[in-house]
Amino acid sequence: MEALIDALLNGLVQGLIYVAIAVGLTIVFGTLRLVNFAHGAFYAVGAYTGLVVAEHYGFVTGLIAAPIAVALFAIVLDRVVLRYFYDKTPTAQILVTFGIALVVEETLRLIFGGTTQQYPTPAFLQGAVQLGPIAYPAYRLLFAVGVLILIGLVWLFLIRTDYGLIVRAGTRDRIMVQLLGGNIRQASTIVFALGAAVAGLVGAAASPIYSIDPGTGFEFLVPSFVVVVVGGLGSFWGAVLGGLLIGELYSITTLVYAPAANVIIYVCMALVLLFRPQGLLGESEVIRQS
């Protein structure tokens, strides 16, 4: 029983990391029709930024600096390279973002070395909380609550602001939005930076839980792709549902039969692609356009 609760909570924490990355992937795909293989790099850049800043100015400052740095990085990337690829085929987009991911990963390796690093949990957040029969690390609980609030804020941005309106309309019909005078260009850049900032913030916040190395971006990106495909590419709540599902599935399988844990999420993705290619909450028109 204790083991099961522990597994469920671990699955929740891991799932929420996937959700945070997947939400960025999915809204960027929704507005820009861009499949971003470099999105995992935002997580890694955020984690390393947080690490460096936190060493000198404390953990909280690191959490503030990480999303800002990553958002700026994303805007530069968007302006310098990616905007030339918005209208290219998905294949060209996959290739160029894959290349960017390689460059970022290797740059991080050059600066920080290939070794695994982990930021210690700050002293004021250490300790455990008694949850029924088990004691669970306080930081992980706080992290889970924080990510949930963050996702809620992103959702509010999408439904309450003018930018959000343009983004949601752009998901439906990009050209129509442009014809109606919506500045989808500017909105796209903001969405891109927002998705990146979310990934970067979570990367920094998760570094006391999961150690990082230059390959971390890819390690989290691949399961996040599983998450968006399972949830439905372009669907916000699909990414949330998919992330929680995949996180729990992984965690529970680890408990039941650990060797199968890594295989099962890909089996899950393959089944979804075969029987419901638009994903659990996706709309079927998206798949035809891509």
Added chain:
Amino acid sequence: MTTASVPAESANAARRSLIASDLRFVLLAALGLALFPLLLHPIGGYAGLATQILIVSVASIAFNLLLGYAGMLSYGQAMFYGGGGYVAAILLLRAMPQHPNLWLAVLGATLVTAILALLVGAVTVRLYGIYFALLTLAFAQMVFFIVEQAKDWTNGDDGLQSIPNAVLPFGPWNLDLTQSLPSIDLGIFGNLGDIKLWYVFAAIVLIAVLLFTRLLTRSQFGEVLTAIRENEERSVMVGFSAPLYRLAAFGIAGALTGLAGALRACYDGTVAVESLSIERSGQFVVYTVVGGVQTLVSPVVGTALIMYLENVLSGKTTAWRLIEGLIFVAVIVFLPRGVLGTLLKQREKNPRSIFVRSLRPRTEEPDPLLKPVAEGHRAGPMSIIETFKLGKLFGRFAANHDIDFRVDPGELRAVIGPNGAGKTTFFNLLSGTIAPSTGTINYKGRDVSRVSGTNRVHLGIAKAFQTASLYPDQTVRQNCRLAALARVQGPFALQVLRRSTRLDDVDALAERAMDRLELTGVAEVRAGDLSHGDKKRLDIAIALATQPQILLLDEPVAGMSKDEARKTEGLIRRLSTEMTVLVIEHDMEMVMGISDTITVLHQGTVLATGTPAEIRDNQAVQEAYLGGHTEAELASG
């Protein structure tokens, strides 16, 4: 007799020149590969690196076959590369530790990966773009983790070491590939004795693979594969089975990749789980894209370039992987044709022959796909196509519903109706582009509701699209030839070595279709460069080259000038003397002029059917078109 021998002779001459060209290609490749390790020496490479490059190149060529020729971006090629390595290693370690035989190990591995590729392909080839890339990636990850966990067989993360050095039985000899060539000092080009027999073997394999892919890409199979990449919608609607073609390409590429992985494992004497990793899959992407897609040897150039740089730079700086990434991004952004493609800047062209022979008469054989019609739905003796309560739902919107429709053989039927009446949906149902939600379609008294569009083309239902659907990069003649090829060969033919030019009927059918639509004058023009009217007529010619019995024309004169429209109208009228023609059209002058009968669709169902005169006087039809207003009201408003 004399007339027949002329084309036969020129055919022989053409064949001889093709063989000579293939021979030249092999000799050039052999010369290049003979010089390669020697040239590598003064710039810091070594013979062993040359061998590795050649082996990995085989996998890159296979990847390019998918990406460059079939348009499939697979992110899971490592499952075949590593898979081939593991199968070869396990065969050598377990099945024949006493008498390790390289042939058996490599062929066994190739066979197993071919089967794996066909199994994975069976479920992946129906997806496109990002979905295909991600699903192949998912399967590769499954294989990775399964191999990693099956420790009894694979030794988990440690991989398999000390794979026995396999001998290569060849005629009376048992070759040991680790032996060196005779020691001859070649000055700055190193010593011939540094090169092992492994290099020679790898070079022979690479040349064989290059020759095979060269033949494949120019073969009938390669021709269709390229056509499907260029325009799948059209390819399906001239009668090619796109999924089977893609599956075959995936299987062939998987087998070649497995071959490369097996060779690499035998050469290294070890195999590790890294050979199955995402990074491995990504490497094939990098090698191929840097070299360039769509030319045959460019992946070899890319592989050699990156592996060489990796080797030279990794000793000098820790940043070589970064440099590799930067090269990759730079190539995608600045040289989308790849390094070699940019240097060459020319496209290979298929030489085509133009012999004509008599048409093969069209035989009527019962199709096993056809079910007998349910009782009570039996069509009348005269109808060629008939629908009962046909309907199509998109979500909750009924684009078509309750359509009862019947056309007699030889009839020219116009289908008209206001915009949004469901005309194109109705044609898509008839042609099999989409499946009906309700009701049935009978073709010559047999239920074809569940027969795919591809198979319906082979039964004799062909369609020209509302927006002309062509192969823009091919000539007008080749556009028609592809349709004729589908007619002659059927939905799928695994002719990976022979060219379609040997099939004389194809050229004759194409020639006739062009002649009917008065396109012979522009036969050698690239389809994408045609005028709008010629494009529309070419679309009809493509449909005609499949030898249809029913021709579905979706707005054939839309957007044409008045003169062009009248010309096309005449051509359609002539076609209708030989086959049943169904035409959607807004040009009322034409509709009233050429139709035997008119069916009016309104709000997704049949409003009226009758002769042009009856339709013109029909009150309901007038209301549908004018929205219940009189013409005078509309004119004043």
